[in-house]
Amino acid sequence: MTGSRQLRLGAFMRPVGIHTAWWRYPGAYPDANFNLKHLIRFAQKLEHGRFDAWFMADHLAVLNMPMAALKRSATVTSFDPLTLLPALAMMTEHLGLIATASTTFEPPYLIARRFASLDHISGGRAGWNLVTTSNPDAALNFGFTEHLEHGERYRRAREFFDVVTGLWDSWADDAFIRDVENGLYFDPERLHVLDHKGEFLSVRGPLNIARPIQGWPVIVQAGASESGRQLAAETAEMIFASGGRLADAQSYYADVKGRAKRFGRSPDHLKILPGCLVVVGDTVAEAKKKRAVLDSGVHPDSGIAALSIALGHDASGFDLDGPLPDIPESNASKSGRQRVIDRARRDNLTVRELARIAGSYGGLALVGTPATIADQMEEWLYGDACDGFNIMFPHVPGGLDDFVDRVVPELQRRGLFRREYEGRTLRENLGLPRPENRFFA
Numbered sequence: 001m002t003g004s005r006q007l008r009l010g011a012f013m014r015p016v017g018i019h020t021a022w023w024r025y026p027g028a029y030p031d032a033n034f035n036l037k038h039l040i041r042f043a044q045k046l047e048h049g050r051f052d053a054w055f056m057a058d059h060l061a062v063l064n065m066p067m068a069a070l071k072r073s074a075t076v077t078s079f080d081p082l083t084l085l086p087a088l089a090m091m092t093e094h095l096g097l098i099a100t101a102s103t104t105f106e107p108p109y110l111i112a113r114r115f116a117s118l119d120h121i122s123g124g125r126a127g128w129n130l131v132t133t134s135n136p137d138a139a140l141n142f143g144f145t146e147h148l149e150h151g152e153r154y155r156r157a158r159e160f161f162d163v164v165t166g167l168w169d170s171w172a173d174d175a176f177i178r179d180v181e182n183g184l185y186f187d188p189e190r191l192h193v194l195d196h197k198g199e200f201l202s203v204r205g206p207l208n209i210a211r212p213i214q215g216w217p218v219i220v221q222a223g224a225s226e227s228g229r230q231l232a233a234e235t236a237e238m239i240f241a242s243g244g245r246l247a248d249a250q251s252y253y254a255d256v257k258g259r260a261k262r263f264g265r266s267p268d269h270l271k272i273l274p275g276c277l278v279v280v281g282d283t284v285a286e287a288k289k290k291r292a293v294l295d296s297g298v299h300p301d302s303g304i305a306a307l308s309i310a311l312g313h314d315a316s317g318f319d320l321d322g323p324l325p326d327i328p329e330s331n332a333s334k335s336g337r338q339r340v341i342d343r344a345r346r347d348n349l350t351v352r353e354l355a356r357i358a359g360s361y362g363g364l365a366l367v368g369t370p371a372t373i374a375d376q377m378e379e380w381l382y383g384d385a386c387d388g389f390n391i392m393f394p395h396v397p398g399g400l401d402d403f404v405d406r407v408v409p410e411l412q413r414r415g416l417f418r419r420e421y422e423g424r425t426l427r428e429n430l431g432l433p434r435p436e437n438r439f440f441a
Helices: 036-048 081-089 108-122 136-142 150-168 226-235 246-262 284-295 300-311 334-347 351-360 370-382 398-413 426-430
Strands: 008-012 053-056 096-102 126-131 218-221 238-241 271-280 365-368 388-392
Touching (some): 036 081, 036 398, 053 081, 053 126, 096 108, 096 218, 096 426, 108 126, 126 150, 150 226, 218 226, 218 426, 246 271, 271 370, 271 398, 284 351, 284 365, 300 351, 334 351, 370 388, 370 398
Parallel strands (some): 008 053, 008 388, 096 126, 271 365
16 A cells, blocks of 8 residues: 555553553563653654554552452552652653643543643643543442443543633633743733533633633543544544454444544544553564463453453353353443444453453554554554554563564654654644634734
8 A cells, every 4th residue: 555644653651551451471671650750761662653642541459359359469559640740751752742631520620630730841742632430339438429421421531621721721821921021921801711610510710820821731532432533523632442353343434533523623633542551572483472471461350350340240250261241331431332342242251261352451452563553553544543552562661662663763754653753842743733722812
């Protein structure tokens, strides 16, 4: 295939590996989630590979699975994203820095302030992964005995987005005149007080920090339900999509891009990046052997717990060698639950097989040589299934190094990926426009 399209690449870095057993792989750094020196080294390696962004998921609860599985999880300790990313900003120059922050539990004023700060500290490289948080265990850490209903979470998220972006627009870009001679620090005519009063939120404003360098940090989302797609089409500039079959990805891509266009947005200003586990070998057989070694590190306790989380329903009492029973609706992530159910029915899987997949990561995986991996990425890009990928490494540092040192050069050789960054900000590198200030021309 030939053309002018190029891949966008993010790196999924919290946890540093999506696979349950990443920390057990031979040669992996078991403490990588919570070792600043390692994380700096990874960030600099990603920048060397010209990655667009470092993406940090976040979890607001520890006690979200049985202790038998929890004791085997490397996700129980990790840095707060908005504490770690400013440190990484000081050690990099171009790499985008995307952090997750919840619209369900955190106040919009603090979210706006923290991401504006990160954008200034990094020179315009911040991104906000806007999530509604479906984990009921997280609610217990924030004074709630019950979690917000799914639809209500998304209505709140839409209002939250309006408030945060409105706060980012509190100041005109030229508001701070700093006239030393006349003693005027800012022009009051270039300040807007938001004074928002809505269904869920009441925020006066203005924000006590200048407008972000990018205007707004890049808005990222990961919703795949009907409500999630609608919110993304209205507001997102990057979507962390779920991987899966090519046809399903093409359908999702067309649907969300079409919705964005109906909202008067350019589809080119919404980048869709499925999550993708990549395992690299000298041969396809060697790569598959590496994946098998990785999967062998998943304990059955971890698999059942992962399946329970994905379903939003306790799977510990299911017949392991029987089919997946009917699963009642829950308040958990609807799209994630449905993906598991659809796969179980489609492939006629037992609960034991589903648990093994859930514990070892059952999403999109490219396992092969640099050439075969590049072939598949090219097929997805030119098949209108994605604009790039959020790469999930099977382990660190080896899996990360394999991708940067071996796959990136192959993508560059084919003209599918940049050799140099296009600019200094995350928006420039993603090809996204700087938003106009809604209050000041």
